[in-house]
Each structure stands twice: as C-alpha cells, then as structure tokens.
Amino acid sequence: MKKLKGVVTAVPTLLDDQLVVRKDWMVQLTEFIIKGGVDGLYPCGTTGEMLYLTKAERKMIAETVVETKNRINPKITTYIHVGAAIPQETVELALHAHSIGADGVGVVTPWYHRIDDEALYQYYDFVFSQLPNDFPLYVYNIPQLSGNDLKPNTIADLKKKYANLVGVKYSYSDFNRLKEYIALDGIEVLVGPDVQMIESMFIGAKGTVSGLSALYPELFSKLNTLFEKKEYEKAVHLETYAYTLGCIMEHGGNLAKFKVALEMRGLPRSLVKPPLRNMNKDERTEFLKSLQVWENSLSGILSLN
DSSP states (O other), X not given: OOOOOEEEEEEOOOBOTTOOBOHHHHHHHHHHHHHTTXXXXXXSSTTTTGGGOOHHHHHHHHHHHHHHHHHHOTTSEEEEEOOOSSHHHHXXXXXXXXXXXXXXXXXXXXXXXXOOHHHHHHHHHHHHHTXXXXXXXXXXXXXXXXXXXOOHHHHHHHHHHOTTEEEEEEOSOOHHHHHHHHTSTTOEEEESOGGGHHHHHHTTOOEEEESGGGXXXXXXXXXXXXXXXXXHHHHHHHHHHHHHHHHHTGGGXXXXXXXXXXXXXXXXXXXXXXXXOOOOHHXXXXXXXXXXXXXXXXXXXXXXX
C-alpha cells in the first residue's frame, strides 16, 4: 500500500464563469503542482469545495488528476477524498477511485448533525466493509467544520478490524490530540494546518495535506527537503514565511483567495461555487497587493520562477 507522506497538496477546483469545472484547467493546475516538487495529491477535499460538487464532477476531477499524474510523474501518490453526506455515495466514489487507479482514499466524518462515537464507528465500518481489503483509506477529522470529532479510541477500534485503515488526516490545531493520534499503533498522521508542518513532523507526523502548497508548492517542497536533511534551523526559519502566507490566505477560510492567487501564478481565472462568494474588485486589489509584498519578501530565499 502506498501511504501519504511529506507534502500532499489539497487540489483546488477550477471553474469557469458558468461554474463549469474545466477539465483542461484541472490538467494545467495538476501539472503546476507536480512541477513544484510535491509528494502527493489530494483532490476533492475541503480546498476542492467538495460539498458543492456533484458526483459526476468529483469523478471527473479524480480521473483528471490521476491521468495527469500518471503522465507527468507516476511516482507521486494520489489519494482521492470521497467523503459524502450519504454513506452509499461515499462508497460509490471510493470504488470509482479504486477503479481509476488512485492509490487510496480519504473519508471525512459525517457533518451537520451531531453523531456519537458509536455512530461514527458504524459509518466507517460500513464504508470499509464495501471496499477491497487492500485498498488503503485515511480517515479525515476536521471537527471545527464537520461538528463531529473522531476520537483516537474509535480509530483504534476500526484498526483492529481493518488493516487498510492506514492513517488519519487531522485538520485541527490541537497538539495534545495530535500526539494521541501519533501514538496509535499502525496509524500514520498527516496534519491539515500546513503552517505547523515542521513542528508536527518533529513529534511524529508524516507530513501535511496542504492547501497552501497548491499555490506555492515549491515553498512547501523546500520545507520538507530541509526537514529531511535535518537542517532544522533553516526549516523553522522558512516556515515563518509559510505562516505569513497562511495569515494572508485566512488559513484556508476563504477559497476565493485561492482562485485569485492561482490566477496571479499563471492559472486561468476561476470562480468559487455558491454559496461561497467571489471577491469584489476592491477586495481583490488589496489581497493581491498583500500577496505580492509577501512574494517579494521571499526574494533571494526561494525561487518562484
């Protein structure tokens, strides 16, 4: 089983002014990210506006990312996020990911209604029971958005039954919980807060599933390289620039900014899907000024060419 490690990019979704997901634009974006030196790809998650995509759109995006990865660099690991509000749809999307040659899938907890630990166990138990037992899956916990928290003991209980539960993507800044996940036997942890990548890897995380790396993959690839070379002082210093970028990007809380930033980096001009809101002219102008100042601060530290 191929597992996630290092910098795994949460791939945004590019839509034209008719709100159509453009396959050709997704090819361009995937190529751009791969050329930035990342280790993995993770489309159709939070950064990819998963809640507002149809099943057909999600399948097309998954196919496009896998096809492009296979053409550009087959060694890159690609997991598809397949979590859906209806469990049967989660399974359908997971089986589709398996059929197109994805390396595995990620599945977020159910959302909106509060459900208890036993219900969370039953949900994942159902999903796992429908998949090939050699097809790996990462559970995905983002309690501040889903409203449901996946406890370490629930993951441990699932691991006893399913060997293909290989890890957890944890997208909340609680280092005590992070340590509890890392301590689980046979479970590997990827963190969602990419601006905490280095300190998370210090305590045992395997890497980050990073939205910001879709914009500046070379920055996060460099961070990972410095960590692997044990050049920790340089890594910590460079991470301060990643943190500043995270603040500018509202730490992933405004996906319209992602679209504008990608346009600044040479990708097509893309919209977000309603009910998300696009930036107005004044907001766009001020944001681009801030982002350009930040880019200029990297001069001599990191090549963005």
